[in-house]
Amino acid sequence: MITLKNIEKVYQTKSIETVALHNVNLEIPKGEFVSIMGPSGCGKSTLLNIMGLLDEPTNGLVEIDGTPISNYRDKQLARLRNQKLGFVFQSYHLINDLSVLDNVELPLLYRSGTSASETRRLALTALEKVGLSARTKHFPSQLSGGQRQRVAIARALIGQPEIILADEPTGNLDSVMGEEIMNILLNLNRIDGTTIVMVTHDENMAHKTGRLIRFFDGQQVSDAKTATYNFQQ
Numbered sequence: 142m143i144t145l146k147n148i149e150k151v152y153q154t155k156s157i158e159t160v161a162l163h164n165v166n167l168e169i170p171k172g173e174f175v176s177i178m179g180p181s182g183c184g185k186s187t188l189l190n191i192m193g194l195l196d197e198p199t200n201g202l203v204e205i206d207g208t209p210i211s212n213y214r215d216k217q218l219a220r221l222r223n224q225k226l227g228f229v230f231q232s233y234h235l236i237n238d239l240s241v242l243d244n245v246e247l248p249l250l251y252r253s254g255t256s257a258s259e260t261r262r263l264a265l266t267a268l269e270k271v272g273l274s275a276r277t278k279h280f281p282s283q284l285s286g287g288q289r290q291r292v293a294i295a296r297a298l299i300g301q302p303e304i305i306l307a308d309e310p311t312g313n314l315d316s317v318m319g320e321e322i323m324n325i326l327l328n329l330n331r332i333d334g335t336t337i338v339m340v341t342h343d344e345n346m347a348h349k350t351g352r353l354i355r356f357f358d359g360q361q362v363s364d365a366k367t368a369t370y371n372f373q374q
């Protein structure tokens with residue numbers, strides 16, 4: 142589904158060169174739930190941004206469903222992102238003066254061909270999936286952190302993504318709300334078969350997923366199936 146081949150990412154700021162990723166080779170098959178762990182600055186966000194087609198590697202190849210995307214123009218990348226990917230961030234990135242329902246509908250407003258009533262139906266379905274049907278008219282400031290993250294997940298779901306990329310989705314939440322978010326992600330993976338790549342600092346969360354990849358200094362240092370997870374297929 143996502144394949145990274147010999148990925149190198151170097152940031153150049155004035156005279157300072159930072160190697161954020163070095164020689165990263167990774168395959169994320171359809172249906173997996175993968176955790177990425179590692180200390181701050183080891184390249185996790187850079188990796189997720191490259192997988193999410195938000196950033197380009199300095200060297201190496203990104204393939205989506207077996208097709209290299211290095212020659213894609215911005216417009217093609219945006220379309221691919223829209224069709225296949227959903228993003229969830231630590232800090233939710235909701236728009237504070239839009240209602241829950243309007244926040245969730247937002248990604249479809251940029252997609253032509255979906256009517257207002259169909260957009261509404263998809264938003265309500267996504268909110269039902271995250272258990273927030275009773276909060277559609279609320280504003281983000283009226284919700285708990287866990288509820289805000291559920292809105293953000295619903296917003297990611299409205300495009301019916303094949304892959305969800307989540308950057309520390311439980312990082313700002315207490316353990317109870319973190320568990321709730323984790324259970325939603327686990328169900329999306331198990332029931333809907335959505336592929337998920339999640340960056341986390343939490344060993345407990347990571348061990349609930351199917352595969353744990355550890356990074357250090359821009360390189361993979363381990364990659365193993367976790368013992369506890371039952372894959373669907």
Ligand code: ADP
Pocket residue numbers: 152153154159160161179180181182183184185186187188
């Ligand atoms: P992590 O998510 O694991 O904390 P990042 O991917 O954010 O790591 O960063 C990896 C390395 O790249 C760090 O040394 C960071 O300072 C550097 N870095 C990240 N983004 C940029 C940028 N836009 N410009 C320059 N250096 C950056």
Ligand code: ADP
Pocket residue numbers: 186190195229230231232233234308309
């Ligand atoms: P933090 O909460 O630690 O500031 P986030 O998890 O919110 O970080 O964001 C992770 C990365 O994704 C950042 O590099 C940020 O620039 C990028 N990002 C955040 N929001 C969006 C967005 N809506 N679309 C694309 N990229 C985003």
